[in-house]
Amino acid sequence: MDLNSLSIASARAAVQERKTSAVALAEAFYAKIASDDPKIGAYLTLSQERALAKAAEMDALVARGEKLPALGGIPVGIKDVLVTQGVKTTAGSKILSNYIPPYDCTAVARMEAAGAVVLGKLNCDEFAMGSSNENSAYKPVHNPRDLSRVPGGSSGGSAAAVAANTAIATLGTDTGGSIRQPASFCGVVGLKPTYGRVSRYGLIAFASSLDNIGPFGKTVQDVATVLGVIAGRDPMDSTSAEVPVPDYVAEIEKPVKGMKIGVAKEYLGEGLDAEVRSAVMAAIEKLAKLGCEIVEVSLPHTKYAIPTYYIVATAEASSNLARFDGVRYGHRAQGVRSLSEMYRRSREQGFGAEVKRRIMLGTYALSAGYYDAYYLKAQKVRTLLTRDFEEAFGKVDAIVAPTCPTPAFKLGDKVDDPLAMYLADIYTVTANLAGIPGVSIPCGETKEKLPIGLQIFGKHFAEATILRVANAYEKGA
Amino acid sequence: MPTTLDSPVAANTKYEPVIGLEVHVQLLTATKIFCSCSTRFGNPPNTNVCPVCLGHPGPLPVLNKKAVEFATLAAMALNCRINETSIFARKNYFYPDLPKGYQISQYDKPLAEHGFIEIKINGGTKKIGITRLHMEEDAGKSLHEGFPDSSEKTGIDLNRSGVPLIEIVSEPDIASPDEAYEYLTRLKEIILYTAVSDCNMEEGSLRCDANVSVRPRGQEKFGTKAEVKNVNSFRFIREALVYEIARQIDVIESGGKVVQETRLYNSNEGKTYSMRSKEQAHDYRYFPEPDLLPLVVDANWQAEIRKTLPELPEARRRRMMADYGITEGDAYTLTLTKFLADQFEEAAKAAKNPKRVANLVQGELLGRLKAKGLEIEQSPISMKGVAESADLVEAGTISGKMLKDLYDLCFERGKDFPVVYEEEGRPKQSTDTSALEKIADEIIAANPKQVEQYRAGKKTVIGFFVGQVMKASKGQANPQLINELLTKKLEG
Numbered sequence: 001m002d003l004n005s006l007s008i009a010s011a012r013a014a015v016q017e018r019k020t021s022a023v024a025l026a027e028a029f030y031a032k033i034a035s036d037d038p039k040i041g042a043y044l045t046l047s048q049e050r051a052l053a054k055a056a057e058m059d060a061l062v063a064r065g066e067k068l069p070a071l072g073g074i075p076v077g078i079k080d081v082l083v084t085q086g087v088k089t090t091a092g093s094k095i096l097s098n099y100i101p102p103y104d105c106t107a108v109a110r111m112e113a114a115g116a117v118v119l120g121k122l123n124c125d126e127f128a129m130g131s132s133n134e135n136s137a138y139k140p141v142h143n144p145r146d147l148s149r150v151p152g153g154s155s156g157g158s159a160a161a162v163a164a165n166t167a168i169a170t171l172g173t174d175t176g177g178s179i180r181q182p183a184s185f186c187g188v189v190g191l192k193p194t195y196g197r198v199s200r201y202g203l204i205a206f207a208s209s210l211d212n213i214g215p216f217g218k219t220v221q222d223v224a225t226v227l228g229v230i231a232g233r234d235p236m237d238s239t240s241a242e243v244p245v246p247d248y249v250a251e252i253e254k255p256v257k258g259m260k261i262g263v264a265k266e267y268l269g270e271g272l273d274a275e276v277r278s279a280v281m282a283a284i285e286k287l288a289k290l291g292c293e294i295v296e297v298s299l300p301h302t303k304y305a306i307p308t309y310y311i312v313a314t315a316e317a318s319s320n321l322a323r324f325d326g327v328r329y330g331h332r333a334q335g336v337r338s339l340s341e342m343y344r345r346s347r348e349q350g351f352g353a354e355v356k357r358r359i360m361l362g363t364y365a366l367s368a369g370y371y372d373a374y375y376l377k378a379q380k381v382r383t384l385l386t387r388d389f390e391e392a393f394g395k396v397d398a399i400v401a402p403t404c405p406t407p408a409f410k411l412g413d414k415v416d417d418p419l420a421m422y423l424a425d426i427y428t429v430t431a432n433l434a435g436i437p438g439v440s441i442p443c444g445e446t447k448e449k450l451p452i453g454l455q456i457f458g459k460h461f462a463e464a465t466i467l468r469v470a471n472a473y474e475k476g477a
Numbered sequence: 478m479p480t481t482l483d484s485p486v487a488a489n490t491k492y493e494p495v496i497g498l499e500v501h502v503q504l505l506t507a508t509k510i511f512c513s514c515s516t517r518f519g520n521p522p523n524t525n526v527c528p529v530c531l532g533h534p535g536p537l538p539v540l541n542k543k544a545v546e547f548a549t550l551a552a553m554a555l556n557c558r559i560n561e562t563s564i565f566a567r568k569n570y571f572y573p574d575l576p577k578g579y580q581i582s583q584y585d586k587p588l589a590e591h592g593f594i595e596i597k598i599n600g601g602t603k604k605i606g607i608t609r610l611h612m613e614e615d616a617g618k619s620l621h622e623g624f625p626d627s628s629e630k631t632g633i634d635l636n637r638s639g640v641p642l643i644e645i646v647s648e649p650d651i652a653s654p655d656e657a658y659e660y661l662t663r664l665k666e667i668i669l670y671t672a673v674s675d676c677n678m679e680e681g682s683l684r685c686d687a688n689v690s691v692r693p694r695g696q697e698k699f700g701t702k703a704e705v706k707n708v709n710s711f712r713f714i715r716e717a718l719v720y721e722i723a724r725q726i727d728v729i730e731s732g733g734k735v736v737q738e739t740r741l742y743n744s745n746e747g748k749t750y751s752m753r754s755k756e757q758a759h760d761y762r763y764f765p766e767p768d769l770l771p772l773v774v775d776a777n778w779q780a781e782i783r784k785t786l787p788e789l790p791e792a793r794r795r796r797m798m799a800d801y802g803i804t805e806g807d808a809y810t811l812t813l814t815k816f817l818a819d820q821f822e823e824a825a826k827a828a829k830n831p832k833r834v835a836n837l838v839q840g841e842l843l844g845r846l847k848a849k850g851l852e853i854e855q856s857p858i859s860m861k862g863v864a865e866s867a868d869l870v871e872a873g874t875i876s877g878k879m880l881k882d883l884y885d886l887c888f889e890r891g892k893d894f895p896v897v898y899e900e901e902g903r904p905k906q907s908t909d910t911s912a913l914e915k916i917a918d919e920i921i922a923a924n925p926k927q928v929e930q931y932r933a934g935k936k937t938v939i940g941f942f943v944g945q946v947m948k949a950s951k952g953q954a955n956p957q958l959i960n961e962l963l964t965k966k967l968e969g
Contacts, residue, residue, distance in 0.1 A: 208767035322578020366762035
């Protein structure tokens with residue numbers, strides 16, 4: 001039995017039936033990390049002590065003849081923007097190189113309460129700002145499918161770890177596509193839930209109104225399992241919704257026959273790679289064969305999504321990142337002579353180029369005299385984008401689109417061209433602006449064996465619906 | 478009663494000042510506005526803190542419901558209109574005691590607007606408009622002194638970070654430093670009545686900034702304003718305004734222009750100093766706080782809160798004047814604090830003559846408290862004791878002199894009136910007529926001149942005799958009885 005390639009259900013069953021132990025499973029993953037991760041770079045920090053204690057706890061449950069919880073003994077990795085009490089959390093930034101959080105992120109706490117074994121913290125673009133993971137202050141992540149290529153970003157480590165079998169499932173965050181795009185690039189399943197579905201408590205904020213925590217897995221079922229654990233109202237997050245959490249694992253097995261699937265021309269236009277296009281068209285045909293009705297829909301404001309996104313996201317980021325001032329924790333510049341110099345030098349030394357760029361963009365967008373023209377206007381466009389989806393979902397149950405316009409690009413290809421990098425998010429930012437869920441699942445490969453991702457959007461809180469479509473496609477493909 | 482300061486400013490006939498006040502009031506909730514940390518004042522630095530109020534990465538604010546209720550109650554007491562939906566916003570600026578780099582406040586959609594309070598000025602009444610009342614969190618404190626390394630380091634205490642505040646912004650309706658003083662006095666009184674804050678200026682639970690400008694009398698357009706900050710008593714606000722108005726008039730009179738700036742008041746020198754100009758002013762980059770939902774205080778909730786609104790001082794004074802036949806001056810003194818007013822009313826209702834209770838409180842009690850440096854809450858004599866003593870005097874059982882002595886003993890012994898009255902063996906006034914008759918006869922015999930005056934029709938001389946008899950009987954006699962006795966003897 002190759003312990004590293006198991007799904008959640010099979011790994012849990014193996015531990016429950018004592019074919020292996022949770023400790024042995026964790027050790028197998030640490031061994032795999034030791035042998036494979038140096039060339040991938042998915043992990044920033046390992047938390048063996050915490051992991052092995054949790055694994056032993058799960059083994060003790062089994063020894064007492066008790067039933068394992070949903071994630072009992074499952075080795076998982078956590079994106080380094082989610083805080084973990086006592087385990088260094090850097091957000092991929094030098095400014096937090098020495099930061100040990102005094103508390104746990106709700107999603108992580110829920111994973112552990114469900115028996116998950118947290119192997120360590122996963123590499124990402126600094127403060128989740130990036131689409132290639134090249135903005136990590138520590139090291140880039142290499143795509144396990146082709147080490148010369150990027151894994152996508154910002155949750156590059158989270159996608160790569162699942163693709164490289166160095167974790168069974170992982171948590172990432174998605175502010176403009178940071179789960180779905182790397183899932184697409186690495187050939188795994190990644191879900192951005194509805195805004196408010198998963199508590200953001202303990203997520204180091206990039207853009208508060210766009211940030212979401214979501215799972216990566218090898219299969220739709222694995223993703224559904226993790227979502228069931230982390231979803232639901234959290235009194236510590238006022239924006240988390242009081243909406244019941246269905247049994248996703250059961251829901252996804254329901255038939256898709258007769259479901260209406262929308263296809264939007266705005267997602268299939270100029271700039272879309274030909275191979276990606278044909279893979280997505282083939283996937284749509286497949287869904288039709290599975291009994292879905294394919295309906296053309298229009299999302300006319302899609303063309304404004306990128307500028308809208310980069311105004312809202314950077315504006316919020318400029319405020320969210322103000323707390324990194326060197327006063328209470330994190331990097332503080334030495335040898336300064338005044339307060340303002342301490343601020344300037346600490347932030348100048350602690351933040352990378354992309355983070356500084358976004359802080360400046362956002363500060364500008366919120367400045368007196370510009371607020372109405374930029375931030376307020378962007379919020380209005382956001383409402384229009386949301387309305388586009390609401391109208392479309394009046395006609396269809398889900399909308400399919402490519403996750404990204406291209407497959408994974410080479411490391412270094414776009415580092416000097418931030419605008420080209422921003423356009424990698426063109427099909428994903430809309431779900432964040434509208435607050436709807438979106439999942440990316442593998443839908444074939446290019447001639448160069450690079451994974452292609454199919455994206456499925458749903459109504460607010462309709463994760464069960466899009467995962468059902470994804471599951472049907474995955475099983476039928 | 479409102480006090481007035483004879484300021485030269487008020488008398489300036491050429492210019493008139495325009496003043497608006499911004500008052501920050503700390504709410505008396507047990508926990509902070511966005512986390513469950515204690516709001517207790519005086520704990521060791523950085524002990525009432527958690528990831529939320531320390532501005533750690535990742536935690537989120539959760540609004541304290543009690544703080545909303547307190548803020549709404551204060552807004553209702555200030556005659557404001559409550560906005561059913563209000564929005565929290567981030568006010569962004571860097572300061573070491575502001576942990577998140579932004580303060581969560583309210584900006585274009587505050588909790589309440591369009592209020593007013595009435596002030597008494599120059600014998601009349603004036604309405605001062607309240608533009609808005611909004612909720613926000615307090616910042617921490619920078620500690621520049623008091624530590625061995627204070628010369629090179631500044632300490633930060635974040636115990637206060639996240640303590641709930643309301644900011645009350647007045648309209649520029651205030652026309653003099655005296656009006657400002659009176660506005661603040663009435664505002665504080667109202668807030669204290671609602672009990673949502675202790676308004677303790679020393680502990681920083683009430684803070685005030687003043688916007689002030691001057692303009693030639695008759696001109697409609699406002700002059701350029703300065704904001705005066707860092708003033709920690711009402712008296713200093715008045716002084717700072719007097720200084721600042723005179724300074725601005727001087728600037729204009731000498732051909733200069735007032736610049737828009739923030740100025741700090743130095744109470745030792747009685748002067749204001751420029752802190753930063755408009756060009757250096759912060760751009761706070763307000764935007765709606767994405768971590769909080771819009772605050773909705775719907776009609777039902779408002780009605781619940783309104784039920785807890787107590788009778789407010791001005792209404793109470795009018796009612797007390799009617800109920801107890803006391804003067805406006807009495808009413809002001811007796812409503813200085815809600816506690817005093819409650820106590821007085823309790824006593825007044827129990828006593829036979831409320832007016833006498835009012836007189837005793839003002840004539841005998843407050844003075845003794847002041848001499849001892851005590852607050853009314855610390856008085857050894859309860860209002861029940863005052864009522865009982867008032868009844869004893871009313872019934873003629875004790876004299877005014879005896880009451881004064883007994884009050885002195887109460888303060889000496891730190892005991893309530895009934896206790897001391899008991900301890901002193903319930904000194905019964907003498908009703909032994911034969912002994913009194915003897916004294917009366919002696920007094921009459923010793924003062925033939927006064928007897929003659931009385932018999933010539935100057936009946937008021939009886940007072941003299943009563944006094945003499947009281948003195949001779951060492952205050953033990955019942956004045957009414959003596960009066961009757963003497964009248965009989967002198968008439969006869």
